[in-house]
Each structure stands twice: as C-alpha cells, then as structure tokens.
Amino acid sequence: MSFSSPPEEALDSLVAVLDTVRSGGARTRPELGHRLGLGRTVVTQRVAQLLSSRLLAEDSYALSTGGRPARVLRFRAEAGNVVAVELGATSMAVGISDLSGELLDSVEESADVSAGPEAVLGRVETLIDGLLSCRSRRERQVWGVGVGLPGPVSYSSGIPIAPPIMPGWDGYPVRRRFAERYEAPTWVDNEVNLMALGERRVGLAKDERDAVFIKIGTGVGAGLLSAGRLHRGAQGAAGDVGHVSVVDDAAVVCRCGNFGCLEAVAGGAALGRLATDAAKDGSSEFLANRMAENGVDELSALDLAEAAAHGDRFAVEAFGRTGRYIGGMLATLVNFYNPSLIIIGGGVANVGDLLLASIRQTVYSRSLPLATRDLRIARSALGDKAGLYGAALAAIDELFSRQHLPQWIGDGSPAGHPEIADDATAA
Ligand SMILES: [Zn+2]
Incomplete structure (x- = not known):
C-alpha cells in the first residue's frame, strides 16, 4: 500500500478515518473530510485502504432526485x-x-x-x-x-x-x-x-467525560473515567475503594487482612453475615423464619434485601447504614474528583431501592454544592x-x-x- 503523505501521518489519518466511521461520526467521504479536516485525496486513499482491508464496506443508495447514487460507508462489525x-x-x-x-x-x-x-x-x-x-x-x-x-x-x-x-x-x-x-x-x-x-461506550456514560462506576457485589470497587478515558493510575490500582478505612474498629476484619474496610461493612459477604447473625440472635423475626423455612444456617445479602422489602426494621436499618458508608466514601470521591455521573452496579446494587436512596442522600448532603450541582447518580444500564x-x-x-x-x-x-x-x- 502506498501513501502520498509521510507514513506516520498516513497512519494517523487511517486510524482517525476508521474511528470516525466506527463511532458513527461520519458516513460519507465529504463528511469525513469535513469532520477530520482532511483533504479529498487523503480521505479517498484512506477509505480505499480500509475498503480493501474489508474493515469498511460501501453501500449505494439511489437518490430520489436522480443523479449519481449516494455512497455510504459502514464499519464491518461482522469482519x-x-x-x-x-x-x-x-x-x-x-x-x-x-x-x-x-x-x-x-x-x-x-x-x-x-x-x-x-x-x-x-x-x-x-x-x-x-x-x-x-x-x-x-x-x-x-x-x-x-x-x-x-x-x-x-x-x-x-x-x-x-x-x-x-x-x-x-x-x-x-x-x-x-x-x-x-x-x-x-x-x-x-x-x-x-x-x-462498557458504560462509557454503550451505556449511561456515553456522553459523560468524568464518571465513576461503583460495583457493590461480594466486594466493593470503583472504575474511574476521566476526560473520557479510563483512569487506571500509575500501577493500575486506581479505584480500589473497597479497602478504604471507614470504621475504626479492630473487630471488623477484612479479607484483605486489614480492618475497618468499606468492603468489610458494606460488601455482599458482610451483608450476608449480618443477615445470618440477625436470624440467629433474634434481631429479625423475618430472617429467623427465612432460615428455618429454608433449612440453612447461612443467609445472603439477597435475604436481607427481601427482609427490607417486607419492611423488616433490622434490614431497613442495615441498608440505610450500608448506604451511608458507601455514600460517605463516594462523597469524598465527588469532592476530590468532581464526576458528573455516578453509576451503581453489582449484585447488591440490584436488590432494592433502599440502598440507592441512602447512597444518594449521603452523597448529596456530604459533597460540596458546586460538585453536586449537575451530578447524576443512577443504576447501571447494562446490569450484569x-x-x-x-x-x-x-x-x-x-x-x-x-x-x-x-x-x-x-x-x-x-x-x-x-x-x-x-x-x-x-x-
Ligand atoms: Zn480490606
């Protein structure tokens, strides 16, 4: 393949042309030229190379006004x-x-x-x-x-x-x-x-440059989008918020070996333990019945969520407290990092509205007004x-x-x- 511009520039424009068609930013050669500020010859050459590589395809449409049919480019996702x-x-x-x-x-x-x-x-x-x-x-x-x-x-x-x-x-x-x-x-x-x-490319964060995805599952973690890109940090450990210290209590031992971690009080495993203890020590009649009915000696975060949905006071309070722990951590992130969107996902996040409500309330009340002025907090669009x-x-x-x-x-x-x-x- 020969290029009339220097090889480096030719590769830059090749990637740009492909990206723009791939993301739906342009469908015709004139649109590409306009969008990317490239001359007609360059666009024609790059498109030709992408057509011959079978990464792009070209469809023709007859125009109702007659004249030459319009030629429309599309990315060959099936390639x-x-x-x-x-x-x-x-x-x-x-x-x-x-x-x-x-x-x-x-x-x-x-x-x-x-x-x-x-x-x-x-x-x-x-x-x-x-x-x-x-x-x-x-x-x-x-x-x-x-x-x-x-x-x-x-x-x-x-x-x-x-x-x-x-x-x-x-x-x-x-x-x-x-x-x-x-x-x-x-x-x-x-x-x-x-x-x-995933949320950035095909989900809720499509139009957001600064967003946080917080997963509340067995463990707790966050993914950070900054200026439209993933922020991985110097070693790839950015967003490991499950192990920030939220309670000063040596009795709250985390599986990481430390104590007082967010995950150790708000993760799915912690909520399951809470439900199990409440069933055994009589703090929750609903959970005690659940344990007896199912003939098990361990309950899960899902059981706790069902107890809350039935108005069980212990479970409602537990989700309120969990939401305050997570919300408190998120408020710190919001003040520090000023995202426009917080997406909440993971198994525990899907179990009911109570937790989300408590997280929302805590974030909005504990973050700076300027940081929360346009802040949205929403459940993951892509789910599991x-x-x-x-x-x-x-x-x-x-x-x-x-x-x-x-x-x-x-x-x-x-x-x-x-x-x-x-x-x-x-x-
Ligand atoms: Zn930990």
Whole structure:
C-alpha cells in the first residue's frame, strides 16, 4: 500500500478515518473530510485502504432526485469476533462479540475465584470453547480477548498483582494463557474498570467525560473515567475503594487482612453475615423464619434485601447504614474528583431501592454544592452484562488503536498474532 503523505501521518489519518466511521461520526467521504479536516485525496486513499482491508464496506443508495447514487460507508462489525471474559468473586461470564462490541452470545455461571487460576480459567476456557463451537468456521477465528478480574491487575503485563481475594493468582500470567490458547492478542484489566468502560461506550456514560462506576457485589470497587478515558493510575490500582478505612474498629476484619474496610461493612459477604447473625440472635423475626423455612444456617445479602422489602426494621436499618458508608466514601470521591455521573452496579446494587436512596442522600448532603450541582447518580444500564461489554470493547479499542492497528492491518486480521498485545501501555 502506498501513501502520498509521510507514513506516520498516513497512519494517523487511517486510524482517525476508521474511528470516525466506527463511532458513527461520519458516513460519507465529504463528511469525513469535513469532520477530520482532511483533504479529498487523503480521505479517498484512506477509505480505499480500509475498503480493501474489508474493515469498511460501501453501500449505494439511489437518490430520489436522480443523479449519481449516494455512497455510504459502514464499519464491518461482522469482519471478526472477540472473546469477552468477566470473573467476579463468585461468578464467571464469557461472551462472543462482533467488532462493534455487540454481544452475539454469552453464558454465565457461579464460580469461586479463590479456587485458583488453573481450576477457574480451565472452566472459563471450556465455556468459551462451547460458545465458539456454535459459530461458523470463519467466526471461530478470534481477533482478540478481553478479560476482567476481580482484583488489581498490571494492565501493561496482563498479570494480577497481590489480589486480596484471589489466593494463587498473584503474578499468574493470565494474558499469556489466553493469548497462547486462542492465538489472539489479549488484554486483562480489573473487572470494575471494564464495567466503567462498557458504560462509557454503550451505556449511561456515553456522553459523560468524568464518571465513576461503583460495583457493590461480594466486594466493593470503583472504575474511574476521566476526560473520557479510563483512569487506571500509575500501577493500575486506581479505584480500589473497597479497602478504604471507614470504621475504626479492630473487630471488623477484612479479607484483605486489614480492618475497618468499606468492603468489610458494606460488601455482599458482610451483608450476608449480618443477615445470618440477625436470624440467629433474634434481631429479625423475618430472617429467623427465612432460615428455618429454608433449612440453612447461612443467609445472603439477597435475604436481607427481601427482609427490607417486607419492611423488616433490622434490614431497613442495615441498608440505610450500608448506604451511608458507601455514600460517605463516594462523597469524598465527588469532592476530590468532581464526576458528573455516578453509576451503581453489582449484585447488591440490584436488590432494592433502599440502598440507592441512602447512597444518594449521603452523597448529596456530604459533597460540596458546586460538585453536586449537575451530578447524576443512577443504576447501571447494562446490569450484569456491563463487565462483558467492557471486556469486549477494551480488546476492540486496543485492536483499532493508533498503536496496534498498523501492526496487523497489512495481514487483514489480528487473529494468530498474540504478540500484538505484548507491548501494551495503559491507554
Ligand atoms: Zn480490606
């Protein structure tokens, strides 16, 4: 492929043209030129290269006024597939997406991440293989893999670093494992970062540049969007808010080994313990009955939510208190960081309105008026699929980035080139 402009500039404009069509920013050559400030010849050349690479396609429409038919460009989302993986503390989900990030198929099941990487990733691979075997032969070629893990991840190496709830995972080469098995470039990130990315690209944060995604599940974590991009921090640990200290009580022991952490009082595991204790010590008749009816000796956050929905005083107070803990932490973030949107997701966030109401009230009453003037607090639009969308989109964005697209576009596909992800930098 020959370029009339210098190679670096030609690659810049190639990526820009593809991005603009891909994001719906322009559909015709004149629109591209106008939008990107590029001359007609440059636009024509870049579009020609993208058409011959089969990343763009061209459809013709006859105009009602006669004359030459209009030619409309579209991104060929069907050109390839990516694999998305999301691991939570107690669940796993895998999916296959097209290149627009649309999930074509997905499956999820409960899991225990503390069983270690061999057992957990072995099961993940079985689920992926199952999904792939249902696709056509061409669709079984994997262009990329995106993986979310429930702990801190070094984004550049794709390796989890001292994750507090994942024994056996510290330093495990997650990227290498998927890259070798599927012969495709693989990117690994913290699952909450990926949920934030999913909301940014196809969910509630589409038009927001500064937003926080807070996941309240078994654990608690946050993904930060700053100036439209994920803020991962120097080591990829940004947003690990589950382990900020909220109570000065040595009796509140967290699974990270510290005490008084937010997660240890407001996470799903903590709420389940609260429900269990209340059933046993007579603080809640509803929960005591629930335990007896179900013949179990442990209750979950879900039981506590049902008790609250029935007006059980203990449960209502527990959710009010939990909301104040989480809201207090979020108020600190709001004052510090001034997002325009807080998205609340995760299993516990979906159990009722009581928790959300308490979080809202605390954030608005404890943040600076200027910081909350246009602040929205809303429940995740993507629900339990946020992490899968984010994992797929993370891989797709990397594949089409200025850094990586030139590495594979000459071959027509990144499938079979796992080394593309080796020099990942925190984008
Ligand atoms: Zn902790």
